[in-house]
Amino acid sequence: MTAQVVTISSGKGGVGKTTAVANIAFALAASGSKVVCIDGDIGLRNLDVVMGLENRIVYDIVDVIEGRCKLRQAMIRDKHLPELYLIPAAQTRDKNAVSPSDMKRVCDEIRPEADFVLIDSPAGIERGFRNAIAPADRVLVITNPEVSAVRDADRVIGILEAEEKHSPALIINRLNPDLVKQHDMLSAEDVLDLLGIKLIGIVPEDESVIVGSNRGVPVSQDPKSRAGQAFRNIAHRLKGEEVPFLDLDKQAGLWDRIQKMAGRR
């Protein structure tokens, strides 16, 4: 076993990084992969509550790095999925407590024992972001179909190119098909055209996402949720399976074009 390390970044805050990490992790674990999530948002710990694991935290990533505990002791096991783990962020420290080489070391230690390591990146393009991308084999850039989120995603993609990271893939989150239809929201096609990278998922705006994080059970566990389905599809694509993109707005022709664009590099 040698884990693929996948980091989710965005530049802008609040676009859905933490939501995506939790949902994709649950979907991967539910389909039989061993997954370790790392909350890279030091000082603004959040992945624990979204995953419903906040009451079980004893040690965090900084404890591992500074040698106060073994890696195993900081890996919190999920209540239902035995192959899903979380390494929480430190809450009372800042980003400078961790360096890019610390992150690489921790991931190298996990690699032989898992299928996936998913890293939740903080907002911004400074130290915390650098820490989160340092060990990544793949980066998923997440954005919303909205001007400032797309612009920040482009900055992040530019930095990843400069770092010569393997070409990132795009998640478009919170797409509202009705607004797209009335031409008041950038379509998935527009966003792909602007950013010029390949697509790995389109997630619709969906109230059930909020219900899921209220409960600490990500919606990818709900077979009826549209957003949940979209996150499950991303999990399958990460495993290398070919899954067609959801037909969110049922506009004939458009989705064929998107399927094609998604295939390009």
Next chain:
Amino acid sequence: MWWFKSKRSAASAKERLQLVLIHDRTDLTPAELNELKDELIQVISRHVEIDPDAVQIDLQHDGRTQRLVADIPLRSVTRRRAG
């Protein structure tokens, strides 16, 4: 106010983003682009006769690659000799 009611704002979002992304990626402001154009005209004019007003310089993008595209019409040599 009319602009809050006007629909089809997605097109203007895309258009504005297209411009802003090109400048973000190249670190070249519209003012710097103009300066570049003036210098280019000077250099080229030393060798051939051109009409400065007809020169067009644009930044275009194809996927994630930026391209500086210059269209510089040359003045006809025969006319210059005649004159």
